[in-house]
Amino acid sequence: MKSAMSKRKLKDTCGASAECISQVQKILRERFCHRPSATGKLFGIEFQYRHLLELLKRTTLHGESNSALIVGPRGSGKTTLLNHVLKDLREMKQVRGNLLEVHLNGLLQTSDKVALKEITRQLQLENVVGDKVFGSFAETLAFLLEALRKGDRTSSCPVLFVLDEFDLFVHHKNQTLLYNLFDISQSAQTPVTIIGLTCRQDILELLEKRVKSRFSHRQIYLMNSFDFKQYVKIFKEQLSLPAEFPDEPFAQKWNDNIQHLSEDKIVQDVLQNLFHHTKDLRSLYFLLMLAVSAVTVHHPLLTAADLQEASRQHGTDSKANIVHGLSVLEICLIIAMKHLNDVYDGEPFNFQMVYNEFQKFIQRKAHSMYNFEKPVVMKAFEHLLQLELVKPLERPSARAQREYLLMRLLLDNTQIMDALQVYPNCPTDVKQWAASSLSWL
């Protein structure tokens, strides 16, 4: 019935032009890729939004110094929230030209020295010539502190410091940068507001005690606290085409289809499954991205099958995928290792043990398997090593013989069995050998 319905839709919309489809692809892909942009919508963080906006407004309007941390797991919308607030702030009349922004990222500014140079550069202080900052680390610090000390609440332009990946700044020597920033925010100098973004919940424990004392302890938590209903709503809104889409009838049709999809049982199952795994919206966008890629001129509307397929791709096990491409000999070696794991309860093994196990199987059970030479088996084993299905305990050294290096298997039993289920043309005796744990002995 499902396919009949989609077929009918397909007939209806065959008129959709290629241009139209590429438009759709473009709009949706941009939406899914450029996440931290301020163009999207905020979901379920209105309270945090208001808190942050008020905070920054007070900084700009009253020159009040503040510090705050935005804490939340990855993909919970920390940067999006901040960008939204900043965008709205910039549009206010009293604020325009009244706020200097300094953006730092813990992944880029890996030491205080680099960070200070970057701050001076972004503030365009007078020791900046062109794009270069002159002076040693000590000079830059003294200069910057002097500059910030000279200002006062009422006359200086407030400075907003945004520290992305805040937790990485904590590891800088002595936390000098953080101390100084927080110290400025707690003394009558240039008004500053320090916003740190981090995904670590234990961030406060990382701050040194005097740094911690100077931090105002304002924390804005983003928790992905929405439920499944909201999740489906997000799904719907993210897939819908905007009203200003050029081809209006098509947009109407597309949006109707999305509405149908969101009520579809299969789609709901797919979403529910994903929602159970993670509430991170990024993975939802990734799933939708895969699904949207299936849209073509001949297949202009998204179907539940598309989503199902995307979900399947999204959820596949990467290691099990590798196992599909192995030769029968390599599969046999893996099964031998699995048995060794079972027998010795996860203790490491070496090639010789695996080879012996394999020999036993060949001699007693195998009917279809060819008895390979030891070097050939060795070669297969090394291939597994390269694929990182097997991992040596220590780095291979020149002294130790390769046959006796201790190894571990990086596959779980369930993964092996699953892979064997779908492995094409697997000999029956190999399958039996894999299934029979200790009975063949």
Place this chain on the structure above:
Amino acid sequence: MSQNSFSLGIMNTRQQSKLIYSWYGKPMSSDRKLRTSQYKGIVITSESSRTETCIQLGDFILVEGVNADRPYVAQLLDLYEDGAQHKRAVVQWFCHIGEIPQNKRKLLKREISPQEVFFDQVLGYDTDIDAQTIIKSIMVIPLHPEEELPITLNKEQTFYVKQSWDGKCFKALSPDTFSKLKAKKKKGSTPDSSEPFIPSDILTPLKKETESVVRSATKPKNAESKHSVSKSSLAKERQSQRAANDIKTPTARKKLELSSPTRSKGRLLGSEVLDLLDDDRDAIAPLESAATKRKVTFTSDILGSPPKIPCSSDKSKSVSDTAEPCQRFSDTIRLSPYPKAKDFSEKAKNLHMEDDIIFLVGHQKPGTQSPVLTPRSRRTCAQRTSALIAQHISVLNQEDDLSSSDSSYSSSSEEEEEEEDVPCTPEKKTKSSRIFSTPKSSSKSSVHTPAKTPKKTPLPGTPKTPRNATPEIPRRSHAAQKPASVLEEARLRLHVSAVPESLPCREEEFQDIYNFVESKLIDGTGGCMYISGVPGTGKTATVHEVIRCLQQAAENDELPPFQLVEINGMKLTDPHQAYVQILELLTGQKVTATHAAVLLAKLFNTPGPKRKTTVLIVDELDLLWTRKQNVMYNLFDWPTQKHSKLIILAIANTMDLPERIMMNRVASRLGLTRMAFQPYTYKQLQHIISSRLKDVKAFEEDAIQLVSRKVAALSGDARRCLDICRRATEICEFAEPKRSPEIVGMAHVTEAIDEMFSSPYINAIRNASLHEQIFLKAILAEFRRAGVEEATVQQVYHQHMALCRIEGMQRPTVSEMMAICSRLGASRLLLLEASNKYLHMRVRLNLSQDDVMYALREE
């Protein structure tokens, strides 16, 4: 300027050659009781140069000061040897303009030349000094207030006094003093040593030679022939010269800087030639007159053969045919020994008649204006504008030489920082000459040349050199809003940065610190105090308050004046930078850490007259820890020196810091004067909040008490307390049911406290996805099974699958499991090993099992 550099030269030579001080003649009288004997003069013998100078009572002298560049001026009143056989001297001080507080300088309502000094009537200063701090004799000439400063040529050695300074205001010299000084001047002008005006005691061999050059150069044109060679060799030579010479005696070449228009005479001292040529190069470089430049070069070994010292006599010839002769003329208007001054100016006048070229000889001829005359920038100016020059210079083919010499400029000492910058650009020539010709600016000058170095802002579009950058944040475009409501007003007052009029609840500590510093100030001794306490207990605030009160007292003359230096361990990039900052705050010098350490040690370890007490606040002391602890050692060693007059207030947040991290010798020097700031009690916190709020009625009394009790129980950190209150006002502002008088109540405060102190973990777990929660459950199950609080992902995975089976859920693949695991690891609910171990990665909980169970059970 020239005077500064001159005296620095002296200092350096003093350091190098040992000076012996001995009495001149027999004791005039002696006091048996005090066991002192008085003398009428002192002889200073220099070992290296084997010269001796005699200084007699009544002579004017230079005395070593805090800042090596700026010796004090004084009149010698008495010389005696005390019971311990120390040679002592009693002096009458004169003070430089630099010693007068900035805000009082305005009282003068006129420009003060560095050559002018003031008769010092400030009480407070010790007039009894160690005779060994005497550097040499100089001239001090009293002038009537309306008299203009005569232009003299011997700037380093002649000072003028017009007014007296008593610490509050300037007065004209009393006739009595005036005549006394006058008499002394006459007497002083009949020198008693063989070298009339260049005191031999300060001469190094180099100076000796330069001196002889002066003499030999008086014969006209004797060195004229010694020029040739190109500009590049000049630059090289100059550089090698510097390398050989300057590092040791960086100011030697600046030393003999006199002024006189001596074009034809070519009276240049060897070291000065360098100077001139430097200037020359700076001036000419942008002018594309390479041809002339070539003429103004020199060869010859300056140090080796004095008679061959090159002079710029070539200039006299080239002058008339160069495009911009002015530049070099002003160069030459620079030096000549004092006695010749008169006839030089006369000669200059003659020249002025004969040639078409006019020299400005100071303001004696204020009307003289020259269209071709450009005041010379000092070499130091050049250094500041090297970037500008470098730009213009690209038209010349000598970039290499110049840039290399530029770099050597910038490495030279920085005491000339206060100079105005003079970009040597072609287009500024006319302008600067205009400025120069105004009589006012020429009368203002007098440091190096009669000409005032013109002030000019860098040309638009050219990059500013960072050297003279002013640290400043742009101003805001709209005015900051005033607090509109009661809550906003309260918030403003509750901000930690708001400085209260008084610090409540720290009265005792305040009094202790105040008494300590006050007693040391009055005694004129030094000492250390160690102040400890957990963060947010008001250590730094109290110390600042004490200092503010002391400064107030010092201003009202209740206490001797003192100098405040403050450093913060956290604001230093390296413990050794402490030296640099202290020195910079004390004297304004900017030097490297090692050099600063040497200078500071010298400063505090040697007796210095007129030295004010220094109060040094060292915040975050524990950050100054180094492995050898030499920074701490030095800091605490200085106050124990006899003459240092240094009071140190060391602040840190651990009580047992001296015992814990300091070596015995450091801890011993720190002494036992300690003070511990206890965390605030809830009553104190309550008092602090109420005193800040004063009459602003924004909080319920109970609310304040709740906050205080909560914070006192946790940390006693006043900052935390204020932050909570501030947050509570915000919550109140946005509370839904608006009450007519907006007042912060218990509910708001409780919410603020919860927001700040509640553990984020519980909330994070409750908001995690289903599988993430199951994963945590699986971890708990695995821990319980194994009895160890650590498990591999593989083990947890098996548990996880079992749990999924029970719940009837689809089991996740290993990849999905790893993703869940790393997500939990990123928010630090879990602690993970490196992820390349994959299934064998070990997992631990970052919070207690009970917390996890509590968080999961709720649902």
